[in-house]
Amino acid sequence: MTALALIFTLAAIGIAETRYLITKRMEGNAPVCFIGQDCHKVLVSRYNKILGVHNDILGLLFYLSVGFITALIVLEVPTSLPLVLFLGVMLFVGSLMSIYFTYLQGVVLNSWCFWCLMSAMTIWLMTIVFIFI
Amino acid sequence: MNKASFHILRVGLAITFLWIGLLILKDPVAWSGYIGPWLLPYLPVGAKEIMLTTAFFDIIVGLWLLLDYKLWIPAGLATLHLGTVIIVAGINAITVRDIGLFAASLALLFETFPRK
Numbered sequence: 001m002t003a004l005a006l007i008f009t010l011a012a013i014g015i016a017e018t019r020y021l022i023t024k025r026m027e028g029n030a031p032v033c034f035i036g037q038d039c040h041k042v043l044v045s046r047y048n049k050i051l052g053v054h055n056d057i058l059g060l061l062f063y064l065s066v067g068f069i070t071a072l073i074v075l076e077v078p079t080s081l082p083l084v085l086f087l088g089v090m091l092f093v094g095s096l097m098s099i100y101f102t103y104l105q106g107v108v109l110n111s112w113c114f115w116c117l118m119s120a121m122t123i124w125l126m127t128i129v130f131i132f133i
Numbered sequence: 134m135n136k137a138s139f140h141i142l143r144v145g146l147a148i149t150f151l152w153i154g155l156l157i158l159k160d161p162v163a164w165s166g167y168i169g170p171w172l173l174p175y176l177p178v179g180a181k182e183i184m185l186t187t188a189f190f191d192i193i194v195g196l197w198l199l200l201d202y203k204l205w206i207p208a209g210l211a212t213l214h215l216g217t218v219i220i221v222a223g224i225n226a227i228t229v230r231d232i233g234l235f236a237a238s239l240a241l242l243f244e245t246f247p248r249k
């Protein structure tokens with residue numbers, strides 16, 4: 001239960017974070033950058049979309065799905081076991097994507113984005129917690 | 134209020150509401166034990182149904198707080214709800230924490246209430 005509570009909490013943090021990024025993008029404002037000044041540079045780069053969908057929207061959908069699936073597991077719905085496996089696959093793919101995005105920031109764009117790193121950390125933490133369920 | 138502090142308060146409160154809602158949904162009968170016995174005869178429906186409604190209410194308020202839209206509404210609902218919980222359940226070892234949550238919701242309501 002503690003592990004699920006942690007994953008659920010991290011998913012909620014991810015929802016709040018991606019919601020903030022979506023709002024800032026739609027308003028045309030740069031988000032607050034707590035570390036460095038490169039957030040905007042990363043967020044408007046050519047890598048900010050996958051198949052035409054903004055990464056912040058994909059992130060929001062990812063966190064909403066993780067939160068929802070975790071909630072179903074907590075509620076012990078009859079299909080809990082497949083859901084646990086599905087959650088594991090989602091987190092594994094999310095972790096790989098985060099590694100790719102971190103690589104893009106560090107190597108290709110040579111700029112760091114605080115919010116993107118925070119999102120990556122959130123997903124990696126969720127995955128680590130999931131391993132210990 | 135500092136902007137970062139405000140968002141920490143908002144997200145923290147949202148997570149609390151979401152998680153509590155989920156726990157109530159999981160076992161509404163156990164949670165109905167927190168309803169003061171003096172109130173039970175006056176309930177229009179069963180205690181379990183009241184707790185199920187509370188669970189959905191908590192989840193909606195939590196999600197609304199998380200999505201940061203017209204925040205004064207979920208903050209107001211949260212304040213009203215927690216005020217009701219304190220009255221209905223009384224103050225015991227568990228609900229004493231609701232005083233802190235009530236204060237947090239009230240702070241969020243004061244901060245977000247539309248001003249002319």
